[in-house]
Amino acid sequence: MSDRDVFEATVVYKDPRGTFILPDGIEPHERNRVRCVVPGALKKRLLEDGRVKVVVGDRVRCERLADGTARVQELLPRRSVLVRRRARDGNRPQITAANMDRIACVVAARDPAWKPGFVDRVMCAAQLSDTEFWLVINKLDLLSDSEREQLDAQVAIYEQLGVAVLRTSTETGEGIEALRERVRGSVTVVSGPSGVGKSSLLNRLGILGEPLATSEISRRHRKGRHTTTSAKWLALEGGGAVIDTPGVRAFGFYDLEPEDLDALFPDIRRYAYAEGDLDRPRCRFGDCTHREEPGCAVREAVERGEIAEQRYASYLRIFASLLEEAGRRR
Ligand SMILES: Nc1nc2c(ncn2[C@@H]2O[C@H](COP(=O)(O)OP(=O)(O)OP(=O)(O)O)[C@@H](O)[C@H]2O)c(=O)[nH]1
Ligand SMILES: [Zn+2]
The missing domain is CATH 2.40.50.140 (Nucleic acid-binding proteins)
Structure with a gap:
């Protein structure tokens, strides 16, 4: 040869x-x-x-x-890997993508309304994969000025955690050029619920090759033709790529015990452990799960308003779902 x-x-x-x-x-x-x-x-x-x-x-x-x-x-050796639990096979890993620099979670400002719980799950997945996380909020054109102010207040929680929040509209073109600049030259996994305008957005980022189908009709058509749910690596003009992952309703976590979840919430972790060091718990009980336990540093921080209620609610929900999964496996 x-x-x-x-x-x-x-x-x-x-x-x-x-x-x-x-x-x-x-x-x-x-x-x-x-x-x-x-x-x-x-x-x-x-x-x-x-x-x-x-x-x-x-x-x-x-x-x-x-x-x-x-x-x-x-x-060849991987520099990163995105792992998700398999939907049907319980706790077997489903590796979705490799060698990405970040995960961008795309949601819509409305139609469909975004759920912070979904964003928090994807953010945990990024933490678990040791990858940067971006929040992209599309369809900004659908908001009135006052709704926009509400949104700004809601996303401030993420901005305070150091998350890049990008506001876009494929209708008005707002934020598109900025996003295009930011994704160029690196590899971004794009994940979001169905209908948020992910395909419309990707088509505006300068992907090489065929544009992605976006209308309702062509989408249904596409689903009829292929039964696959593979991710797609799409090269970008000027270098880099986006990895389009099929619409996900929920992110499962492979190999994650409920009691390890607090490490994936940077805001919760900061209060649960001195300087975020997992060997130095601050709650009264060293194995505190931050739910009902007395002397919980996390709940106290929530009560003082230093951890956002919404984030704590996500923590509790994901904790409960991990507990349920763990129960099913046993
Ligand atoms: N108003 C408004 N509508 C948008 C915007 N972006 C996309 N849409 C519309 O939202 C609908 C869904 O857009 P798609 O790009 O197909 O959405 P998708 O997220 O790729 O959906 P899936 O293929 O199901 O994952 C279409 O009717 C688009 O025209 C936007 O910024 N503003
Ligand atoms: Zn606690």
């Missing part, structure tokens, strides 16, 4: 026909995708060593085959 038959590539898409990659050094356009196979021996090794499988965003070394397709020889 000559050297030119071996190349490195990025995994951009997966569906029942196979895994699709974009070889390095050629224009990162959809039409240059190459279909490849992941040999059974490699699949088995990935399962055994905990890397699970080849996912969108992965870097791979491949070998070109005579029929124009390719075979993956090796999965």
Whole structure:
């Protein structure tokens, strides 16, 4: 085999026909995708060593085959990975994407109204993946001036936690150029509930290749044709990419015990542990879960208004859902 038959590539898409990659050094356009196979021996090794499988965003070394397709020889080291619990198989990991620099949670200012609980879940997932988190609020054009002020007050909670909050409208173009600038040159996983305008937004960020379908009709059509829910790696003009993940209603957490949840809420963690150090709990009970226990530093901070009620409510809800999942596993 000559050297030119071996190349490195990025995994951009997966569906029942196979895994699709974009070889390095050629224009990162959809039409240059190459279909490849992941040999059974490699699949088995990935399962055994905990890397699970080849996912969108992965870097791979491949070998070109005579029929124009390719075979993956090796999965190259990952710098980050987004792990979600599998919807149906209980506590088995579902790795959604790899090698991202951040997760951007896209919600709508209204139609559909955004739920802080959803945002908090995605933010926990970013914390768990050790990845930067952005909150993108789209459809800003639908708000009156006074509603906008309410929104500003609500998102101030996130801004105080150091989260970048980006306000956009694909109708008026507000914030689009700023977002376009910010995503360029790096890899952003984009996640959001259905109907928030995620596809409309991505189409405005300068993705190379076919625009994403956005209207209700084409969306239904698209769902009919493909049954896949793979993420898609979309190269950006000027470098970098966005990874479009299929609409998620809920984020589950793989391998997370309820009692470890406080570490994923930076605001709660700050009060629960001296200087955020998990070895130095501040509540009366070292194993406090910050629900009903007396002498809880977190609840006291909520009562003083130093932790937002809304964030604490999310903590309690996610805690309860983790408890329920843990119960189901046992
Ligand atoms: N008013 C307003 N409507 C928008 C905006 N962005 C998108 N929309 C509309 O919202 C609807 C949903 O937009 P999509 O881009 O298809 O939404 P999506 O989030 O990709 O939806 P899924 O494909 O279900 O995940 C469409 O009717 C868009 O025209 C916006 O900024 N303002
Ligand atoms: Zn406590």
